[in-house]
Structure formats: C-alpha cells, structure tokens
Amino acid sequence: AVGLIVEDTLRRAGHEPLPARNVPEALHALERQAVDLIVSDYRMPGISGLEFLAMLQQDGLDVPVIMLTGHGSIEHAVTAIKAGAIDYITKPVRPQQLELAVDQALEFV
Numbered sequence: 001a002v003g004l005i006v007e008d009t010l011r012r013a014g015h016e017p018l019p020a021r022n023v024p025e026a027l028h029a030l031e032r033q034a035v036d037l038i039v040s041d042y043r044m045p046g047i048s049g050l051e052f053l054a055m056l057q058q059d060g061l062d063v064p065v066i067m068l069t070g071h072g073s074i075e076h077a078v079t080a081i082k083a084g085a086i087d088y089i090t091k092p093v094r095p096q097q098l099e100l101a102v103d104q105a106l107e108f109v
Contacts, residue, residue, distance in 0.1 A: 002068065002093055006039055009095040010102065023047040027055065035063055036109050037102060042069040042076050042088075053083050064105045068093060 003019060010017040018035060020026035022044060029035075038056070042049040049067050056063060067080035067088045077088040086108065087101045 002041065002091060005093050005095070006068075006098060009093075009098050010039075012095075013099045013102065015102065023052045023055070026052070030061065037105050038063050038065045039098075039102070040065055040067055042067050042073070042080060050080065050083050053080070053085060057084060064108060066098075066101050066105055 003021070007017045007019050018029050018033060020029050023046065026038070026040075040049045040052055044052075047055075053065055053067075056065065064086040065084065067077070067085040069076040069080065069088055069090050073090070077090065080088050086105050089097055089101055
C-alpha cells in the first residue's frame with residue numbers, strides 16, 4: 001500500500017515513477033534506465049534499505065535516496081542518513097511531505 005501511495009503522489013506531482021517491489025527488481029530496473037532519485041523502504045523482505053543503499057554505493061550509482069521508515073523509528077532515520085540517504089520520511093507517508101522531500105532532493109541532482 002505504501003508503494004502505491006508513493007507512486008501515485010509522485011505521478012501527481014509530475015514525476016515518472018519506476019516502481020519496484022523489491023531490491024532485485026529495483027537493481028534490474030536501474031540497469032535499464034537512469035533515475036534521478038530513489039525512494040526506498042528501510043525494512044523490506046530479504047534485503048534491507050540500508051543494504052540496498054550500500055549496493056548502490058558499491059556499484060557507483062550516485063543517486064540520491066530518500067528512506068521511508070516506520071513511524072517513530074528515529075534511530076532508523078539517523079542510521080539511514082549516516083549510511084548516505086539524503087532524507088528520510090516516517091510512515092505513514094503523507095503526500096505533501098513526500099513531495100517536499102522529493103523536490104528538495106532533486107535540487108541537488
């Protein structure tokens with residue numbers, strides 16, 4: 001459900017989201033198409049958002065990452081920022097907050 005909210009919010013804000021259900025799907029999509037920004041969940045089945053961030057860095061993909069974290073998990077947010085995420089958003093995702101974070105992140109691209 002969070003993925004749909006993110007995708008819908010980005011589309012309505014004029015962006016072209018490239019949705020992926022998991023990290024392998026995301027990596028495969030990144031091989032085929034360049035992206036300006038990644039919005040990733042902190043907790044995902046199999047490979048975590050932090051592991052995904054490390055994989056991106058190892059592959060030399062210098063793409064800003066916004067990390068979604070569970071409500072109130074500030075320690076996750078701090079960890080994500082220290083690991084290289086440009087921003088974090090706590091769930092539940094509010095469209096206005098997501099739009100602002102995306103706009104700010106894209107200023108640095």
